[in-house]
Amino acid sequence: MKNPIAQINLLFIIIISLISNLAVAKDILPTKNGIDYPVGLKNWRVIASSYRTDNNTQRVILGNSIAIKASREAQTKPWPKGSILAKLVWKNTTHPDWDSAIIPNEFIHSEIMIKDASKYKTTGGWGYARWKGTSQEPYGKDQSFTQECLACHSQVKKNDYVFTIPAKIP
Ligand code: HEC
16 A cells, blocks of 8 residues: 555554444443453354343343353353353344344343352352443442342252253254
8 A cells, every 4th residue: 555645544544443442342341249341242152042021121142162162062061161151131122124023122231151160159150240231331239249140040050050051053
């Protein structure tokens, strides 16, 4: 690229995109138990989806590379150290051009579970974190919010505290 104006423009575009990426990463604060929003979560692959009839929401459950490998190989009892499961939740709406199709609308929250049996010994080997709404504000006044997560997830202790059943992908 010989044209100096084009070079300056390109440099400018690169700087702006770097700054905006940093801003996005910085905007999301860690939860009170010290868990950061995982880098690259939006690019993780799907383990399953779910749909709740009681509150009219739908979810996708994603995994980092360790969790994806474990779920594809059915090595999830227990999930290996370093697995991160993420759940993204939206309110349902009807597709504007196809009445019977239910699609995601308002974003409700994202939440994760990080497997590390020694680090998160007091919460069943999983670190819990949730960020609310489009602002992705950390959920919980103090770290005790994790007891709420644990209390419900303990119902599936036999499945290493995980409700999700990996979807069959032929
Ligand atoms: C009252 C019960 C309940 C509470 C409280 C609860 N969960 Fe869950 N969670 C579920 C159920 C049921 C599922 C599976 C169905 C679904 O996808 O919504 C689930 C799924 C998840 C998943 C996907 C992995 C899995 O176990 O299936 C994550 C991650 C998660 N919850 C994180 C959290 C976090 C973080 C908290 C606390 C801030 C929390 N949950 C509190 C019931 C609960």
